[in-house]
Amino acid sequence: MAYESKTDDAAAETPVFEEVTGQAPRFPLFYNAPRPLEARRHAKTTVAENLDVGFARNANMIPLNIVEFTVAARHYPIVFSSASPFLPVIITGLRSGTNVFMEAGAKRWARGCYIPAYVRRYPFILMENSEQKEFILCADEDSDFLSEEGDRRLFDDNAKPSEVTNQALEYCRAYHAQYEATQRFVVELNERDLLVDNSTEINLADDRKIKMQGYKVIDREKFENLPDEVFLEWRNKNWLPIAYAHMTSLSNWPAILQRASDIAAEVQGAT
Numbered sequence: 001m002a003y004e005s006k007t008d009d010a011a012a013e014t015p016v017f018e019e020v021t022g023q024a025p026r027f028p029l030f031y032n033a034p035r036p037l038e039a040r041r042h043a044k045t046t047v048a049e050n051l052d053v054g055f056a057r058n059a060n061m062i063p064l065n066i067v068e069f070t071v072a073a074r075h076y077p078i079v080f081s082s083a084s085p086f087l088p089v090i091i092t093g094l095r096s097g098t099n100v101f102m103e104a105g106a107k108r109w110a111r112g113c114y115i116p117a118y119v120r121r122y123p124f125i126l127m128e129n130s131e132q133k134e135f136i137l138c139a140d141e142d143s144d145f146l147s148e149e150g151d152r153r154l155f156d157d158n159a160k161p162s163e164v165t166n167q168a169l170e171y172c173r174a175y176h177a178q179y180e181a182t183q184r185f186v187v188e189l190n191e192r193d194l195l196v197d198n199s200t201e202i203n204l205a206d207d208r209k210i211k212m213q214g215y216k217v218i219d220r221e222k223f224e225n226l227p228d229e230v231f232l233e234w235r236n237k238n239w240l241p242i243a244y245a246h247m248t249s250l251s252n253w254p255a256i257l258q259r260a261s262d263i264a265a266e267v268q269g270a271t
Contacts, residue, residue: 028125029059029063029118030059030140031122031123031125032140032142033140034125034138034139035138035141036127036137036138037136037154037155037161037165042154045139045147045148045153045154046146046147046148046150046151046153046154047123047145047150047154047164047168048144048145048146048150048152049150052107053102053108053115053119055122056092056119058097059092059093060093060095060096061089061090061091062090062116063089063116063118064078064088064089064090064116064117065175065178065181066088066181066182066242067181068114068178069088069241069245069246070241070242070245072116073245073246073248075114075255076090076091076114076249076252077090077091077200077250077252078090079198079217080189080215080216082197082215082216085183085186085190086186086189086190086216087182087186088182088186091212091252091256093256093260094202094210094212095210095260100256117175121172121175122140123139123145124137124138124171125140126173126175137165137172139154185242188239189218192230195216195218195219196216196217198213198217199211199212200253202253212253217250218243218246220247223243223247
C-alpha cells in the first residue's frame with residue numbers, strides 16, 4: 001500500500017521551513033520518518049511515558065491552531081506565515097535554530113509557558129492514504145520516544161491497538177479538526193484582505209538591531225472598520241476573541257528578546 005508524504009497540516013508547516021531554511025521540507029517540522037502504525041511492524045514498539053521536548057529546541061516558529069490563541073497570546077507573538085495559505089505560528093526565538101522557551105541545558109519547556117498542541121502531539125501525526133483518501137495514524141520512527149523497552153506498547157498481544165495508540169489517535173483527530181477550523185478563519189481573513197506584511201525591529205543590548213520580517217498580521221484599522229454584520233457573524237463564530245488575542249500577542253516581542261538575553265547570559269556565565 002502506497003502513502004503520500006502528505007499530512008493533515010503539511011501546508012501549515014511548509015512556510016515555516018521556507019522562512020527558516022529557504023527550502024520546502026519533505027516532511028513537517030520535527031518529523032523525519034513518519035510511518036503508518038501497523039500491528040505486524042510495531043508489535044513490540046513502545047512509546048516513552050515522560051516525553052521531553054528536546055526535539056523542539058531548534059524551532060523558532062511553531063504552528064498554532066486558533067483554539068490555542070487565547071492562552072498562547074500570554075507568552076508568544078502570534079503571526080501568520082508570509083507564504084500561502086498564511087497559517088498562524090508562534091514565535092519562539094529571534095534567530096533561526098534557537099528556541100528561547102527551552103530551558104538551558106535541559107529538555108523541558110520553560111515552566112509556566114504554554115506548550116503548543118503541535119509539540120505535544122509528537123511523535124504521532126495523521127498522514128493521508130493516497131489510495132483511499134483517508135487519514136491514518138502514523139508515528140515518527142526516527143523519534144527517541146519509540147523503542148522496544150517499557151510497557152506502553154502500541155499494540156497488545158492480540159494485535160489490537162492499545163489504549164496508548166487509541167488516545168494518540170483521538171488527540172490527532174482533534175488536532176486535525178482544530179486545524180480545519182484554523183483554515184476557515186484564515187480563508188476569511190484573506191477574503192476580507194485583512195492580512196498585511198509586517199516587520200519588527202528589536203534593539204539589542206550591544207546597540208545591534210535585529211529585524212524580524214517575512215510574516216503577516218491582521219490590519220487593525222481594516223479590522224475595526226469591518227461592517228457591523230461581519231462583527232456579528234464573527235461573534236457568533238467566536239472569532240472576535242481570536243483576532244484580539246492575535247493583536248494583543250504582538251506586545252510579546254520584548255519578552256522574546258529578554259528570554260534570549262537571559263539565555264545568552266547563562267551560557268556566558270557557564271564558560
